Each structure stands twice: as C-alpha cells, then as structure tokens.
Amino acid sequence: MAGRTFAAHRPASRALHGDPCLTTQRGTPTHPSPARRIPVILAGVLALAIVLLIVLWNWDWFVPLIERRASAALHRPVTVAHLHVRPGWTTTITLDDPHIGQPDGFTSEKEEFASARSLTVAVKPWPYLVGRGLVLPLVALDAPRGDIVALKDGRSNYSFTADGKPAPDSGAGPGLPAIGELRITDGDIRVALARLRSDFRLAMHTTPPADGKQGTIVAEAKGRYAAQPIIGHFVGGALLTLADVRNPYPVDLHVANGPTSVTLRGTVDDPIHFAGAHLNLTLAGPDMSLLYPLTGIPIPQTPRYSVAGKLDYTEARIRFTGFEGHLGSSDIGGDISVDPHQKVPFVEAGLHSHLVDLADLAGFVGGEPGHAKTESAADSNVLPDQRINVPKLNAVNAHIAYHGDHIENKRVPLDNIDVDATVQDGAIDVHKLNFAVGSGTLASAATLNPAANDDFSTRFRLDVSRVPVTRLMKGAGSLEGQGTIGGHVTLAATGHSVADLVAHGTGGITLVLDQGGHLSAILPDLLGLQLGNAILSALGLPDRTPLQCFIADMPLKDGILSTHSFLIQTGDTRTTGDGTVNFRDNTLDYAITTRAVHFTVASFPGAVHITGPLRSPTILPGAEIAGRLAATGALAAVFPPAAIIPTIQFGVGKGSVCEQAVEQANANPAAGIAPGATTGPHPSAAAKAGRARATRRDAGKSAAQVRAAWERKQQQNGH
Structure with missing residues (x-):
C-alpha cells in the first residue's frame, strides 16, 4: 500500500521524461527496446562516416583500378601518379x-609511348545521364610527350592491338564526345616511320579563342623525312573544328623537305571525312623526282622547277588545276587529278608548254635533264642509261597527255611535240610521241611491258614522214632545197634503259631521200679529200652542190648496227658507207668512201676509216688514200709535174645506183617496213586520205608482225 502511494505521488515530470525508474503496474522497471535504438545508432555511424569520408577521402584510391583497366585496353603499361576530382554540374577530373x-x-625504344605533366578533362554528367551524349567542355594536356613508331614489317606502336598489327575495319565506331576546347601546352611528339625513312619531332601548342575567333594549333616539325632534312611550320584551326562540317578548316603549311619547298594555304571541308578542299599549292625544287615521298606519284628526273596552282578535292578526286610555272628553261602548266580510292591510285594529267627546251625533258627518256651534264670517263654510253624504276611505276596507274607549242633547241630542228601515254600495272604504252619538223613529222609509238629482273620487253617504232632535208640539217647549215626524207626505225628488245634496250635490240633503220636538195660542197669534197674542189668550195665557188640521193638501210641485230646500203649522191660525188656500229660496247668500225662522178684532178679518192669509241672515234685515211699520197710524194721528188697523176679520177659515172638502192630498201627494208609513201611531194586530198588509211593499217600492225617481217628479211639475206 505504501509502495503504491509512493508511486502515485511521484512527479509527473519524471514520467514525461522517460525516467528509467518507472515501473509497470506490476512494479517492475521499463527500458527502450533494441529495435528502437538501432536506427539511432546507424544514423550516428553514418553521419560520422560521412564526416570522416569527407575529411579523409583520397581519390588516389581509384588509381590502381584506372591503371589496370587502361593497361588492359591499351595492351601496354599505364601508370598515374595522382587522381583529382572536383564534383559539380561540371565535374573536373585531373x-x-x-x-x-x-x-x-617496342621496349627498346628510349622514350615512352606517351606521357604528360597532367591531363585534365571537364565533364557535364547530366546530359550523359539523360541520354544526350557525353559533353566535355575542356580537355587539356600539359606538356604532352609522345613517341610514334612504325617498323618496316608493318607493326606500329600506335596500333592498340595485342600483336601491334593494324586492327581490322569493324565499321563505324561510337560517336565522338562533344568537346568544347582542346588545350595543348608545350607538346613534343617524335614520329619515326621506317618505310618512309623518316624520324622527326613535332613541337606543338594551341592558342585559346579570343575576340570571337576560334583558337589555333601551331606545330613545328624538324628532323628527317624520306632520308632528307625536313623543317615544317603549320598553323591550323582548333583541333576540335576538324569535326565541324559547317565551317571549313583553315590550313597554312610550309615544308622544306631537303631542297624541295611546299607551301599550302586555304581551307579543307570536314577534314575527318575529307569532304572537299580549296587550297593554293606552290611547289619548288631542283628535281621533281624528289616529290615522290611527298606525293606518292613517280616522276622522272627534271631540272629545277617552280609551279603554283589550286589544289582541291571534288568528285572523290584530288585535283591540282590551273597550275603554271617553269621546268628548267621551259614553261609548264596544266591540270592533274588523282583518284586515291582505287587499289592503285590513278593519275590523269593534261600538260602544256608554250616554249620547250628538249634538254629539260631528257629525264622522261632516261637521260640526264638540263644542259649541264657531268660524264665520267668510264661512262661510254652515248644513249640515255637511266634505269626505268619498276617499283615506282607499279605504285600508280596514269594517263598523260602533253603538248608543247614551240621547241627551242639549236641542235635539233623540231617545231612542236605531242605526247599521249599510259602507265598500267607497271607497263608503259606510249600511244604517241610526235614531233613536227617543218611540213613533215616524226611520229613514234612504243610499248614497254615488265619482264624478269626488272627489265622491260619493248617494241618501238618511228615513222619519218616527209621531213624536209633543210630543216633536218638546219643546225649544221649544210643543206638547202626541197628534198624530203621518209622511212622507219624499229626496235624490239628487252632491257632496263634506253641504252640497254638498244644494246640488246633487233630492228633496223630505213631512210630514203626524195626530190633532191643541196649539200654544201665542202662536205663531200672533204670526205673524199678532193683538195682542189674543197679549196674552191671554201672560197664559195661553188657554194653548193645538188643532193640527188640519200639511202640509209641499216639492220640492227643483237645490238650491232650493220649496213645494207648507205649512199649519198650529189651532182659531183657519190659517198658510200660500210661497217658496223656496236651498241654493246659503244664502238664503231666504219668506212666512208667518196668518189667523183665526173673526171676530177687534184683528188685523193678512197675510204676514210672511223673506228674506236663512239664518244671519241679515230678518223684515219685508208690504204688507197695513203698510197696515192705516197705516190704523189715520190713522183714530186723525181719529176714534179708527174705528181699530179695519182690525184686524177676518171669518175664513176651517174649510173642507177640510187634507184637500185631505193628498190632494195623497198623490197627488203632493214626496219622491216618499206618507206612507201613517206617521202615525195604532198599528195592530193584523195591520195592523202588513202595514205591516212594505210597509216592506220600500219599503226595496227602488231609488234609480232614487225618482228616476223624482220625475220623473213634476215632469212632472205642468209643470216
């Protein structure tokens, strides 16, 4: 009773505050249940953990995870010193x-593949979370370093595959994130490409946007490219604008690769997809063949050049159009287009010149371009001996058309030049290589097909049609008149240069003069040592002698040119030739004999022997001339008036030697093709049409037919 009274009178405040001494109605004390205490404890622990996490958090805890994931993805070791994250609507990760x-x-490389002082990426998480893609307002690289290496076997350290080989094309990859600014400070990248014989460094940095203008990237190159020193300076639009399809990407590039200089200024449309280009290109250097490492287009040797034009990309072709410039002392211009999408790039070139110096084009036929040539004493070749480069020809297919309006060459009286040629799978087909010579033409065609040992199986034909003798000999100044020369030159051979082809060639030369002309009298007189007439000729009396006939019918077999007929007949003399020219060792063994047609006094007729190297032959009088000179000397000592006897010629008479030689040349031409209507006066319109049809038929004659004709001729002559 007393206990209950005491409880009843306990202050109500203790009950309100949960006094632990409270008792139940049965008199036992009450305590809070464990279920009610657990949330309180957890909340306290969580609050304490959050506070401790904020105070003690270290983002470096994630570094090992980043390193493992990156190393596995890139197939190379990746390390990071520290990771910093600044959360927010724009989260910054460094x-x-x-x-x-x-x-x-590639572990033997002295440098790492890539490194930087720091890499900072700003990310906006919300657009990514709602499916709008990844937005990176800033990517910043501080002092990035790189080492880009490609080996000759095709392996590279920038191919992120397990074996280092290029990854197969798996189609379109994921879309690129939207990057606001790419910032590079103090970049230094080494590039070493073994196949291109290149090892150079790129120092680069970016400039920030300012005054409403986008920033730029600036790069300086220095080192070696294609085994030549290279120095380059590039200023382009901000790297991120490379993917901007709305605004063209600006380009300003200057490169000096060895002695070659390249300047490129303008814009490129959507560079990632190469949608188009509008650029001004200037090329200059000592030799266009040095452009091959830069362009991938093989060009023969040339003299110093400088060209400028527009470079664009339309209809899936790279085009260099409207260019003009100089090649040696010749001007050069035209259009070039390249289709890079074919298995072997295809080049279409339409070129022209107003004034041409043939010496500038010598490299296109295997010679040394330009006038200044250095010839060693050991080099006995008189024909171009530059090797035709088969690997380079296989690198491109091409069609080239070229026209030169006027040829400037004092030694060769040619007026203009027309070329039409193709290169297909390493084979060269010269459809047309024509020269105008006054009212006549020199029209040639050739095919060169790749053969074993990097040689070419070659068929060549030159048609000489109504070439005026006066123009042909204009450089020597020895002929005048209306005579024309016609005929053919053929060659079938396998070799690697012009000199090598002729040294192993079979074919021939058949040339005939028609209509006569005038030959400076001193030339045949001196050949025949007709001293009296030669003195008169030197005094200008007579100043000319008529050229009545010229025949050169000379077969070529295995590099040796022999003589069927060689005849020059004037009104007073008849000159014949006999012997061989050996293109295997570039020597000759030839005899030229001139005799008077009429009775002549004070003459020493007989053969003049020309022997030895083609570059510097020895010219000596034959036994007949030596005997007449000895007899003259002996008679002069015994009885001086009798000394004139050995100098008397009674003359060989006019005869029909010329007609017989022409008939033989038409019946069995050394070239395998009869001169036909390639000489004589120009035909009427009807005859001209017939000749055109005959020319087309001849042009259609295959190389095998020409060879068969030659072989029949050889059999007829008992060879």
Missing part, C-alpha cells in the same frame, strides 16, 4: 603525371 609505356616489341 590525372597527374600519366605515363603510357611501349607495347611488346
């Missing part, structure tokens, strides 16, 4: 001192 090592097979 990696301090990231390093990417070299992959297997």
Whole structure:
C-alpha cells in the first residue's frame, strides 16, 4: 500500500521524461527496446562516416583500378601518379603525371609511348545521364610527350592491338564526345616511320579563342623525312573544328623537305571525312623526282622547277588545276587529278608548254635533264642509261597527255611535240610521241611491258614522214632545197634503259631521200679529200652542190648496227658507207668512201676509216688514200709535174645506183617496213586520205608482225 502511494505521488515530470525508474503496474522497471535504438545508432555511424569520408577521402584510391583497366585496353603499361576530382554540374577530373609505356616489341625504344605533366578533362554528367551524349567542355594536356613508331614489317606502336598489327575495319565506331576546347601546352611528339625513312619531332601548342575567333594549333616539325632534312611550320584551326562540317578548316603549311619547298594555304571541308578542299599549292625544287615521298606519284628526273596552282578535292578526286610555272628553261602548266580510292591510285594529267627546251625533258627518256651534264670517263654510253624504276611505276596507274607549242633547241630542228601515254600495272604504252619538223613529222609509238629482273620487253617504232632535208640539217647549215626524207626505225628488245634496250635490240633503220636538195660542197669534197674542189668550195665557188640521193638501210641485230646500203649522191660525188656500229660496247668500225662522178684532178679518192669509241672515234685515211699520197710524194721528188697523176679520177659515172638502192630498201627494208609513201611531194586530198588509211593499217600492225617481217628479211639475206 505504501509502495503504491509512493508511486502515485511521484512527479509527473519524471514520467514525461522517460525516467528509467518507472515501473509497470506490476512494479517492475521499463527500458527502450533494441529495435528502437538501432536506427539511432546507424544514423550516428553514418553521419560520422560521412564526416570522416569527407575529411579523409583520397581519390588516389581509384588509381590502381584506372591503371589496370587502361593497361588492359591499351595492351601496354599505364601508370598515374595522382587522381583529382572536383564534383559539380561540371565535374573536373585531373590525372597527374600519366605515363603510357611501349607495347611488346617496342621496349627498346628510349622514350615512352606517351606521357604528360597532367591531363585534365571537364565533364557535364547530366546530359550523359539523360541520354544526350557525353559533353566535355575542356580537355587539356600539359606538356604532352609522345613517341610514334612504325617498323618496316608493318607493326606500329600506335596500333592498340595485342600483336601491334593494324586492327581490322569493324565499321563505324561510337560517336565522338562533344568537346568544347582542346588545350595543348608545350607538346613534343617524335614520329619515326621506317618505310618512309623518316624520324622527326613535332613541337606543338594551341592558342585559346579570343575576340570571337576560334583558337589555333601551331606545330613545328624538324628532323628527317624520306632520308632528307625536313623543317615544317603549320598553323591550323582548333583541333576540335576538324569535326565541324559547317565551317571549313583553315590550313597554312610550309615544308622544306631537303631542297624541295611546299607551301599550302586555304581551307579543307570536314577534314575527318575529307569532304572537299580549296587550297593554293606552290611547289619548288631542283628535281621533281624528289616529290615522290611527298606525293606518292613517280616522276622522272627534271631540272629545277617552280609551279603554283589550286589544289582541291571534288568528285572523290584530288585535283591540282590551273597550275603554271617553269621546268628548267621551259614553261609548264596544266591540270592533274588523282583518284586515291582505287587499289592503285590513278593519275590523269593534261600538260602544256608554250616554249620547250628538249634538254629539260631528257629525264622522261632516261637521260640526264638540263644542259649541264657531268660524264665520267668510264661512262661510254652515248644513249640515255637511266634505269626505268619498276617499283615506282607499279605504285600508280596514269594517263598523260602533253603538248608543247614551240621547241627551242639549236641542235635539233623540231617545231612542236605531242605526247599521249599510259602507265598500267607497271607497263608503259606510249600511244604517241610526235614531233613536227617543218611540213613533215616524226611520229613514234612504243610499248614497254615488265619482264624478269626488272627489265622491260619493248617494241618501238618511228615513222619519218616527209621531213624536209633543210630543216633536218638546219643546225649544221649544210643543206638547202626541197628534198624530203621518209622511212622507219624499229626496235624490239628487252632491257632496263634506253641504252640497254638498244644494246640488246633487233630492228633496223630505213631512210630514203626524195626530190633532191643541196649539200654544201665542202662536205663531200672533204670526205673524199678532193683538195682542189674543197679549196674552191671554201672560197664559195661553188657554194653548193645538188643532193640527188640519200639511202640509209641499216639492220640492227643483237645490238650491232650493220649496213645494207648507205649512199649519198650529189651532182659531183657519190659517198658510200660500210661497217658496223656496236651498241654493246659503244664502238664503231666504219668506212666512208667518196668518189667523183665526173673526171676530177687534184683528188685523193678512197675510204676514210672511223673506228674506236663512239664518244671519241679515230678518223684515219685508208690504204688507197695513203698510197696515192705516197705516190704523189715520190713522183714530186723525181719529176714534179708527174705528181699530179695519182690525184686524177676518171669518175664513176651517174649510173642507177640510187634507184637500185631505193628498190632494195623497198623490197627488203632493214626496219622491216618499206618507206612507201613517206617521202615525195604532198599528195592530193584523195591520195592523202588513202595514205591516212594505210597509216592506220600500219599503226595496227602488231609488234609480232614487225618482228616476223624482220625475220623473213634476215632469212632472205642468209643470216
């Protein structure tokens, strides 16, 4: 009773505050249940953990995970010194001192594949969370370093595959994130490409946007490219604008690769997809063949050049149009287009010149371009001996058309030049290589097909049609008149240069003069040592002698040119030739004999022997001339008036030697093709049409037919 009274009178405040001494109606004390205490404890622990996490959090805890994932993805070791994250609507992530090592097979490289002082990426998470893609307002690289290496076997350290080989094309990859600004400070990248014989460094940095203008990227190149020193300066639009399809990407590039200088200024449309280009290109250097490493287009040797034009990209072709410039002392211009999408790039070139110096084009036929040539004493070749480069020809297919309006060459009286040629799978087909010579033409065609040992199986034909003798000999100044020369030259051979082809060639030369002309009298007189007439000729009396006939019918077999007929007949003399020219060792053994047609006094007729190297032959009088000179000397000592006797010629008479030689040349021409209507006066319109049809038929004659004709001729002559 007393206990209950005491409880009843306990202050109500203790009950309100949960006094632990409260008792139940049965008199036992009450305590809070464990279920009610657990949330309170957890909340306290969580609050304490959050506070401790905020105070003690270290983002470096994630570095090992980043390194493992990156190393596995890139197939090379990746290390990061520190990771910093600043959360927010725009979260900034910074990696301090990231390093990417070299992959297997490149561990001997002195430098790492890539590194930087820091890499900072700003990310906006919300657009990504709602499916709008990844937005990166800033990607910043501080002092990035790189080492880009490609080996001759095709392996490279920038192919992120396990074996280092290029990854197969798997189609379109994921879309690129939207990057606001790419910032590079103090970049230094080494590029070493073995197949291109290149090892150079790129120092680069970016400039920030300012005054409403986008920033730029600036790069300086220095080192070696294609085994030549290279120095380059490039200023382009901000790297991120490379993917901007709305605004063209600006380009300003100047490169000096060895002695070659390249300047490129303008814009490129959507560079990632190469949608188009509008550029001004200037090329200059000592030799266009040095452009091959830069362009991939093989060009023969040339003299110093400078050209400028527009470079664009339309209809899936790279085009260099409207260019003009100089090649040696010749001007050069035209259009070039390249289709890079074919298995072997295809080049279409339409070129022209107003004034041409043939010496500038010598490299296109295997010679040394230009006038200044250095010839060693050991080099006995008189024909171009530059080797035709088969690997380079296989690198491109091409169709080239060229026209030169006027040829400037004092030694060769040619008026203009027309060329039409193709290169297909390493084979060269010269459809047309024509020269105008006054009212006549020199029309040639050739095919060169690749053969064993990098040689070419070659068929060549030259048609000489109504070439005026006066123009042909204009450089020597020895002929005048209306005579024309016609005929053919053929060659079938296998070799690697012009000199080598002729040295192993079979074919011939058949040339005939028609209509006569005038030959400076001193030339045949001196050939026949007709001293009296030669003195008169030197005094200008007579100043000319008529050229009545010229025949050169000379077969070529295995590089040796022999003589069927060689005849020059004037009104007073008849000159014949006999012997061989050996293109295997570039020597000759030839005799030229001139005799008077009429009775002549004070003459020493007989053969003049020309022997030895083609470059510097020895010219000596034959036994007949030596005997007459000795007899003259002996008679002069005994009885001086009798000394004139050995100098008397009674003359060989006019005869029909010329007609017989022409008939023989038409019946069995050394070239395998009869001169036909390639000489004589120009025909009437009807005859001209017939000749055109005959020419087309002749042009259609295959190389096998020409060879068969030659073989029949050889059999007839008992060879």
